[in-house]
Amino acid sequence: MSRSILLSLWPRCKQGVPAYLAHSSWIPGEQAVFSFLSYGWKSFVTSGSNLKSNPIFFNGDSAPNLTSGGRIISSLVVERLPIVTPEEEPWETEYREWQARVRRRRKELPPELTEVDKGTAEDTGREEESWKPASRTTEADTSGDVRTTWRRLDRRLFLLVKDRETGEWGFPSTEHRDGETIRATAERNMQLTVGDVKCYFVGNAPCAHFRQPSGDTQFFSKVQLLQWEAKPASSTAAEDFVWVTREEVKEYISDEKLQALAADMLSP
Incomplete structure (x- = not known):
């Protein structure tokens, strides 16, 4: 149920929607909403409706009792x-290499873009050979x-x-x-x-x-x-x-x- 539908039912609420429900991103199901509208918030909570999706109830069976004397x-x-990015899985590496091969086969560039001077090609080759990526493993x-x-x-x-x-x-x-x-x-x-x-x-x-x-x-x-x-x-x-x-x-x-x-x- 969308938030707009819930707010449109506001006049039917006997005790008002608590700030927790009105301002959270959690939206209950229709059955829970109509149970709340008919019997009020207290009955809605005690009926066992699921509140665990709210962060404060994360992985807990119920709301913490802060009046029990504990700190x-x-x-x-x-x-x-x-x-750094995570290591690739073997299948990811294989797919990336296959994709590169397919793109190279399909690519058709004019000669003026593929032909380079001999000196330029040698310089580029030396730069590629001298470049080494940093190790992903630290001391x-x-x-x-x-x-x-x-x-x-x-x-x-x-x-x-x-x-x-x-x-x-x-x-x-x-x-x-x-x-x-x-x-x-x-x-x-x-x-x-x-x-x-x-x-x-x-x-x-x-x-x-x-x-x-x-x-x-x-x-x-x-x-x-x-x-x-x-x-x-x-x-x-x-x-x-x-x-x-x-x-x-x-x-x-x-x-x-x-x-x-x-x-x-x-x-x-």
């Missing part, structure tokens, strides 16, 4: 985007150094830090303060963790949440680096840090539920 934690998903890839962003240039890398007190690996986190928005807490977390770096926050809302066994609720905010080198500030509570791929995250995070959440949250 609110802001965690950062700091991402370094790929620097960090060879040495196994995971504490730099100059590795796995064709993959997305994510920042994980090791807590000084617990010794556990996880995403950079800090506790939410009263009066702050989640975005403001995430920005403060970024300043405390990495310092003054050029970055881009992907939206104001968190991309996922995770309920810890302790009762704390952890909200994840995505951040993309706009510079290629970054490391935690010296004043951070992190003992160590790594830049890892999506598949390597499970080597550092032991909680299976958090592993599953990270696998979905870090997918392209």
